[in-house]
């Protein structure tokens with residue numbers, strides 16, 4: 001392997017210690033898990049553990065997959081009204097009969113720590129985010145930190161960089177595009193569909209920074225990567241090994257890409273650990289920030 005390994009656990013540790021000193025009244029995280037999606041349960045368990053570690057009150061709501069739209073709305077409204085909850089996270093995917101977008105609009109914007117409410121998504125797109133969604137924030141935190149360590153001038157690097165984001169989800173791909181723009185980089189976004197038309201490689205080979213959030217294990221191999229690129233792997237795909245055990249693997253074929261990239265994040269231990277801490281950070285910020293109605 002020739003690429004530098006970007007250590008998410010180390011960045012997560014630093015971020016965690018900066019949070020440990022910032023406890024406030026009214027900080028509390030509520031998660032809503034509907035049904036039993038594997039990834040959602042895994043993420044929920046991580047957040048529960050981290051909240052415990054940081055002393056952040058944690059209020060998990062668990063509902064069956066048969067829960068109705070109005071039942072879920074009632075749960076969200078109840079959390080909106082609670083003084084001891086500063087952040088609300090609605091775990092996805094939701095069951096098919098639920099109108100996700102309608103539910104996002106029920107979350108009080110000042111508690112919407114993943115910026116899924118249109119008001120917060122809009123603020124992010126305008127370059128004035130209230131909350132930066134944690135996965136995209138984590139990607140750029142790793143990138144910024146690594147550039148510092150590599151002795152690059154951040155501004156100079158971004159002004160010359162072509163960033164390519166694979167995957168255009170509302171929760172990861174699109175926010176990554178916004179954060180790239182915020183750094184005045186050239187940003188391109190390509191849908192995972194391009195892999196079926198054969199066009200994926202043409203786009204990804206132009207990237208100085210390749211951010212992969214497509215949700216397909218091993219989608220990106222060495223041929224997709226320009227030598228010397230920095231590769232950030234957001235994928236977490238559960239795969240079952242020969243012994244029947246489930247482990248997580250990324251969207252990037254690590255061993256081949258590590259031979260051509262300048263730096264690369266592993267899965268596990270890359271973007272994931274920083275994402276968790278960033279969500280808790282947003283939960284703390286939500287309790288610190290004045291409510292919009294108090295400002296205006």
Ligand SMILES: Nc1nc(=O)c2c([nH]1)NC[C@@H]1CN(c3ccc(C(=O)N[C@@H](CCC(=O)O)C(=O)O)cc3)C=[N+]21
Pocket residue numbers: 039040041042043046089090091092093114135171236247248267268269270271272273275
């Ligand atoms: N509204 C919402 N936001 C999310 O961010 C969200 C969600 N819903 N639903 C579920 C998915 C899944 N997800 C995970 C993140 C990290 C690990 C994780 O375990 N990461 C470790 C892997 C450790 C291992 O191998 O088990 C790491 O990257 O190092 C798992 C799952 C967030 N999600």
